Amino acid sequence: MQLTVLIIVLALLTIAGFQLGRSRAAATVGGRLVELHSVPSYHGLYVALWAGVPAVLLLAFWTASESWVVMQLVLAGLPDQFTAVDPQALSLLQADILNLAHGINASREPAPEVLAAAERYNRLHALGDWALLVVGSCLALAGLTWARGRLSPDMRARNRVERAINVALIICSLVAILTTVGIVLSLLFEAIRFFTVISPVEFLFGLHWSPQMAMRADQVGSSGAFGAIPLFTGTLLITVVAMAVAVPVGLMSAIYMSEYANPHLRTWLKPILEILAGIPTVVYGFFAALTMAPFVRDVGQSLGFAVSSESALAAGFVMGVMIIPFVSSLSDDVINAVPQALRDGSYGLGATKSETIRHVVLPAALPGIVAAIMLAVSRAIGETMIVVMAAGLAANLTANPLDAVTTVTAQIASLLVGDQEFDSPKTLSAFGLGLVLFLVTLTLNVVALRVVQKYREKYD
Incomplete structure (x- = not known):
């Protein structure tokens, strides 16, 4: 709910920043728009970017890291006998906490400390959402106010807006390229692990395909x-x-x-x-x-x-x-x-x-x-x-x-x-x-x- 409200607030502040930027640019020259370096629309876009982009970056960062941060705070409040375990047991504990927090019943009766941790997870999660709403709204409002106060007739608003758009396009291109590189690398690393077990010559030139591997060496077909x-x-x-x-x-x-x-x-x-x-x-x-x-x-x-x-x-x-x-x-x-x-x-x-x-x-x-x-x-x-x-x-x-x-x-x-x-x-x-x-x-x-x-x- 808080995330939806924040998105609506950011949209309204961005639209308001665009309108305020246009009117402010026209007011700085007394309505003589020919004295502006850039047309008023670019001044409006400049203010709108400052109203929306920082808050959107905060939203993206918090969305990506919220679960990890909240889980670490929850684990820090548990007794040592729950957290001083091997990584696999710790992962199972985190899964139990998440299941209980989301209302999924576990197959076994959870410990009271785990139930309390799930309730604390929900409280911290809700608190984080409210904090994101307040901080994001304040950040957008501060960006709008700061950018509007910097407007002047000589300001090169068009250059700054186009530079920001160019940066956004470069980031999108990098995301596509890095995604492709990540796919190739993940495929390559796992394939190298396979070829350390199976000879590439056997794989590329073998005439029989039966990848079934038995659980015990005495089973039929134990060597695929x-x-x-x-x-x-x-x-x-x-x-x-x-x-x-x-x-x-x-x-x-x-x-x-x-x-x-x-x-x-x-x-x-x-x-x-x-x-x-x-x-x-x-x-x-x-x-x-x-x-x-x-x-x-x-x-x-x-x-x-x-x-x-x-x-x-x-x-x-x-x-x-x-x-x-x-x-x-x-x-x-x-x-x-x-x-x-x-x-x-x-x-x-x-x-x-x-x-x-x-x-x-x-x-x-x-x-x-x-x-x-x-x-x-x-x-x-x-x-x-x-x-x-x-x-x-x-x-x-x-x-x-x-x-x-x-x-x-x-x-x-x-x-x-x-x-x-x-x-x-x-x-x-x-x-x-x-x-x-x-x-x-x-x-x-x-x-x-x-x-x-x-x-x-x-x-x-």
């Missing part, structure tokens, strides 16, 4: 097999089937919509086609498992082929339908961006419409088309739900699309489902697979960028 070649083969097989469906259909659809369809028809066709991109993948998975897989099996058996109930062909076909909009929509935009002068020049030389499309439009649009296809490939490689529901989890080393296969993403999902022990090679193998998948998609993006740069120089 971590050869990932069947997973890479399955991923490649399903991706090839998907692209065999998506690329021709998507590219032909883009050519028709951009070159043959009239504008009114195109305004209807393109949104309808792009609806395919908005359908949840689990719905595609249901369609693949309940409709496409039985259809492929029945057709294959009627032709005398042995078809698995879960096949790469069914999963790849449905996945290809799913990624058609990635190819068609981007290719359509790229083809429409080809200058009309190139078409007119081709027509002037006597070329037909189809010849112009083949020899002029498509070569000129090739960089964007390649980028669209690479994006579709990356999307196909990263798909999980359709594979799990329609292709199965059997790590078969086969090039037959009528067999059941599995992919890297499906195995990652199955390995990390439920409670896992992150010291086990079975669980850590998911990070090894993730690292390989990351490197593959990165390579695809680099190849697409090189192709785009090469042909863009030719047609710009």
Whole structure:
């Protein structure tokens, strides 16, 4: 409740600061706005920034650290026999306090000291929220008053506001970059732990995948097999089937919509086609498992082929339908961006419409088309739900699309489902697979960028 009130107060003070800053700037020159270095709106933004930004930073800092600070104060008030324990027992104690504070009943009767600690946690939490409301409101009001008092005709309000916006943009860029770096590092560190247990050569070139690790050495299957070649083969097989469906259909659809369809028809066709991109993948998975897989099996058996109930062909076909909009929509935009002068020049030389499309439009649009296809490939490689529901989890080393296969993403999902022990090679193998998948998609993006740069120089 207090947080909502504080946000409303900050919004009102920020709006008030903007209005007061504008009126104050106009008043400093007696209404002769030409004497101001910056227009009054920049003075209003300057005051609004000082009214809102410091309080928002305080709010973010307290939101991030409140739970830790309150928990430390609660633990400091407990007797030594509760806190002078190993870190694991201390973590369990903190979990019990949080559960009791949030009204979650524990499976065992808590000690009276723990109940008192939970009540103290709630009191300190409420006190912290009220203190944040008061301090945040006072800080916003102080910033508004201070910034309004600094306004003058010679003040370079525009420069200061634009500098603040530039800093905000840089921070947002850094957040995105650091998030990417954090993802890569977390993936890399866990993958290194896996490769210290399993040889990279065995992982990259092994032909048998069975990551099940037994609890005792005398159990069957106590030494798992971590050869990932069947997973890479399955991923490649399903991706090839998907692209065999998506690329021709998507590219032909883009050519028709951009070159043959009239504008009114195109305004209807393109949104309808792009609806395919908005359908949840689990719905595609249901369609693949309940409709496409039985259809492929029945057709294959009627032709005398042995078809698995879960096949790469069914999963790849449905996945290809799913990624058609990635190819068609981007290719359509790229083809429409080809200058009309190139078409007119081709027509002037006597070329037909189809010849112009083949020899002029498509070569000129090739960089964007390649980028669209690479994006579709990356999307196909990263798909999980359709594979799990329609292709199965059997790590078969086969090039037959009528067999059941599995992919890297499906195995990652199955390995990390439920409670896992992150010291086990079975669980850590998911990070090894993730690292390989990351490197593959990165390579695809680099190849697409090189192709785009090469042909863009030719047609710009």
